[in-house]
Amino acid sequence: MTDFFLIKAFFFVFGAMIGSFLNVLIYRIPRELDFVRPRSACPGCGKLIYWYENVPILGYLFLRGKCSKCHWKIPLRYPFVEVVTGVASLLLMPSSLSSESLAFYAFYFSIFSCFLVHFIVDLEFKILPNVINLYLLATFLVYAILFSSPLFWGAGLLAGFGGPFLVSRGFKALRGEEGLGMGDVKLWGVLGIHFGVVGIIHNIFLSCMLGSVVGIALIALKITNRKTQIPFGPFILVVAFFQIFFKEDFSRIMESLFHLGV
Numbered sequence: 001m002t003d004f005f006l007i008k009a010f011f012f013v014f015g016a017m018i019g020s021f022l023n024v025l026i027y028r029i030p031r032e033l034d035f036v037r038p039r040s041a042c043p044g045c046g047k048l049i050y051w052y053e054n055v056p057i058l059g060y061l062f063l064r065g066k067c068s069k070c071h072w073k074i075p076l077r078y079p080f081v082e083v084v085t086g087v088a089s090l091l092l093m094p095s096s097l098s099s100e101s102l103a104f105y106a107f108y109f110s111i112f113s114c115f116l117v118h119f120i121v122d123l124e125f126k127i128l129p130n131v132i133n134l135y136l137l138a139t140f141l142v143y144a145i146l147f148s149s150p151l152f153w154g155a156g157l158l159a160g161f162g163g164p165f166l167v168s169r170g171f172k173a174l175r176g177e178e179g180l181g182m183g184d185v186k187l188w189g190v191l192g193i194h195f196g197v198v199g200i201i202h203n204i205f206l207s208c209m210l211g212s213v214v215g216i217a218l219i220a221l222k223i224t225n226r227k228t229q230i231p232f233g234p235f236i237l238v239v240a241f242f243q244i245f246f247k248e249d250f251s252r253i254m255e256s257l258f259h260l261g262v
Contacts, residue, residue, distance in 0.1 A: 007097075008090060015089025016056035018113060019082035025117050026081070029132070030125040044072025056082040081116065088112050110139060111244060115237050118187070122233035128183030133190055140193040153193045160192025160200040161185060184232050191240055199243060202254055207235040 094101035
């Protein structure tokens with residue numbers, strides 16, 4: 001019992017530590033800063049952050065949400081990301097520890113982490129960083145080579161990238177403006193490797209529908225207007241999240257709607 005508790009504690013702490021690193025990525029990648037060096041510093045005054053101030057979750061509580069020097073208010077996003085990744089790591093913890101189960105844990109936890117970075121960065125900066133898409137590409141490609149046929153993932157890649165790319169270029173030719181960002185197109189292409197043709201079509205359909213519903217609601221509530229640019233990546237990621245982490249439930253829903261398997 002004690003050993004099991006310690007293992008669960010380890011996975012939570014490990015996840016929170018990864019969350020701390022994700023916060024670095026979320027802050028630095030959109031600003032085109034090196035995410036390895038230099039050491040973390042306060043964005044308000046530039047003071048270097050001591051190691052004990054940088055302990056996931058506890059550091060925020062210790063500092064009471066403010067820089068110890070200039071009292072710059074630390075965004076709640078920092079502890080939020082650390083808690084979420086800690087909980088995700090705990091939930092994805094394998095029931096038995098083996099090289100195979102840990103490999104699957106690493107796969108799914110890394111996918112979740114990339115989705116979280118993409119989600120927050122796109123909401124704040126309206127971009128889906130290439131470096132995250134490339135990491136997802138490499139991860140999904142290795143998995144696909146091991147567990148699916150070249151026809152499955154190759155056709156999924158082509159459908160995920162090619163279809164949205166042609167629609168995007170056509171919209172620009174007709175309207176003279178971007179209808180879909182290339183980051184979204186690349187993300188769909190990457191997801192197509194894992195989902196295949198049918199799965200990526202489901203994602204495109206549902207993310208567009210979700211985006212439309214949310215967009216109409218925001219306009220109706222006068223939070224935005226028709227000219228406001230709403231990042232589309234989060235809708236793709238929400239649907240993909242359910243496709244990957246709630247696969248059986250998602251398949252049943254899609255089968256009831258379209259009489260198709262995912």
